Amino acid sequence: MEPVAIGWGWLAHQYSLPFATLRGICPQDEPPGARPKRAPLDQQHEPTTDARSSILADVSREMVKLYKEQFGRGPTKARTDWAGPDTIITVLEDTLTPAERNLTRLGEHQRVRDMRTFFQYATVADFCGPVERLTGRRVRSFLSAIDTQVDGLAMETFVLFPEGYQGPSRIDIGND
Numbered sequence: 800m801e802p803v804a805i806g807w808g809w810l811a812h813q814y815s816l817p818f819a820t821l822r823g824i825c826p827q828d829e830p831p832g833a834r835p836k837r838a839p840l841d842q843q844h845e846p847t848t849d850a851r852s853s854i855l856a857d858v859s860r861e862m863v864k865l866y867k868e869q870f871g872r873g874p875t876k877a878r879t880d881w882a883g884p885d886t887i888i889t890v891l892e893d894t895l896t897p898a899e900r901n902l903t904r905l906g907e908h909q910r911v912r913d914m915r916t917f918f919q920y921a922t923v924a925d926f927c928g929p930v931e932r933l934t935g936r937r938v939r940s941f942l943s944a945i946d947t948q949v950d951g952l953a954m955e956t957f958v959l960f961p962e963g964y965q966g967p968s969r970i971d972i973g974n975d
Contacts, residue, residue, distance in 0.1 A: 854933050859877040877892070878890050891952070894945065894953045908947040912945055916943060
């Protein structure tokens, strides 16, 4: 099965400015103490064709490609979204290799997490480079996580410097 890149706002809060503006929902519209009503997840955000969505799909494709190169197989699904103005998060599903699956069956979850983390931080430039190229912004911080209990669901998080920043990026800092 080919990976699917999805560019929808799975992290956006219904009261975040873009969502509130699109839906006409604002916190002051709710009576005091009322629980906010939320649309079903599949209706909260419609995909758009603007440049930011295109960047998100491209980041997803780059992360899938990188996983294939690094681990010998890519995830079955990937989605990337903005989590605020300076943070990009890519969620990759079903990322474990057959050998890693065997290790988790033996209860070696920490060993798999340590191995993955080591590989990902050893190749910071490979992860951050595409994000910098696609967004035109420098990466301030790179965080990588994997949950081996659920078939290797992984997150790659990139915190970006503000637009126009020309100083060193996370790539320049190194891997120590």
